Amino acid sequence: MSKDIIEEVFNKPIPFDGNRYWCPVCLKVYKRKKNLQNHLDKRQCYSLRDILDGSDIERVMKEITKIIYNRESIGDTFLKQIPFYDKLALFVSFCKTNRVDPLFYYVYNEARFEKYNVSWILENAMTNKTLREFFEFRRKNPEWNDEEAFMDSYEQRLTEEPLFLIRAFERGDITVKTFKSKFGDLDKYLNEEQIDRVVSNFQR
Numbered sequence: 692m693s694k695d696i697i698e699e700v701f702n703k704p705i706p707f708d709g710n711r712y713w714c715p716v717c718l719k720v721y722k723r724k725k726n727l728q729n730h731l732d733k734r735q736c737y738s739l740r741d742i743l744d745g746s747d748i749e750r751v752m753k754e755i756t757k758i759i760y761n762r763e764s765i766g767d768t769f770l771k772q773i774p775f776y777d778k779l780a781l782f783v784s785f786c787k788t789n790r791v792d793p794l795f796y797y798v799y800n801e802a803r804f805e806k807y808n809v810s811w812i813l814e815n816a817m818t819n820k821t822l823r824e825f826f827e828f829r830r831k832n833p834e835w836n837d838e839e840a841f842m843d844s845y846e847q848r849l850t851e852e853p854l855f856l857i858r859a860f861e862r863g864d865i866t867v868k869t870f871k872s873k874f875g876d877l878d879k880y881l882n883e884e885q886i887d888r889v890v891s892n893f894q895r
């Protein structure tokens with residue numbers, strides 16, 4: 692699981708009723724704060740199913756599970772029982788961190804992983820190599836991206852941070868053509884050397 696999520700869970704304030712302390716994660720009760728702190732330091736009392744219950748990550752997990760099981764909808768009970776729950780949670784967290792929401796559709800449908808099982812696919816999708824392949828794929832298939840939404844969300848960074856702009860082309864978040872149609876020529880945003888790099892690598 693993403694380290695951030697776990698840290699967030701364990702860094703909640705410690706509940707105390709004037710008499711007893713209890714673990715904010717598993718609700719185990721302690722008389723002494725020091726013992727509870729030892730318990731918390733081990734970071735072992737959580738279950739992903741509890742932590743993620745009703746979260747945005749679970750919402751995405753349901754979308755993916757619909758595809759895997761070819762079902763119209765996925766209920767909470769069904770989701771909690773799938774054998775690859777933890778791996779899928781990790782995978783969705785990985786996609787969020789790397790801003791690659793459609794990565795699953797890519798590895799499942801396009802990357803010819805279908806002869807392998809779902810756990811294997813999820814595990815092997817969480818690598819830098821797969822990310823690089825996905826970025827390359829997306830540069831060639833910009834219809835995989837909502838470029839307008841991306842430009843709206845990141846307008847300031849795209850127009851003020853040259854390295855962010857170059858990285859967006861590199862990742863296939865947007866194409867040079869779409870960027871130019873909205874913001875005008877590249878020379879307003881990048882120096883000559885940067886433009887050469889972009890044009891030779893990402894112009895299509």
Ligand SMILES: [Zn+2]
Nearest residue numbers: 714716717736
């Ligand atoms: Zn606990």
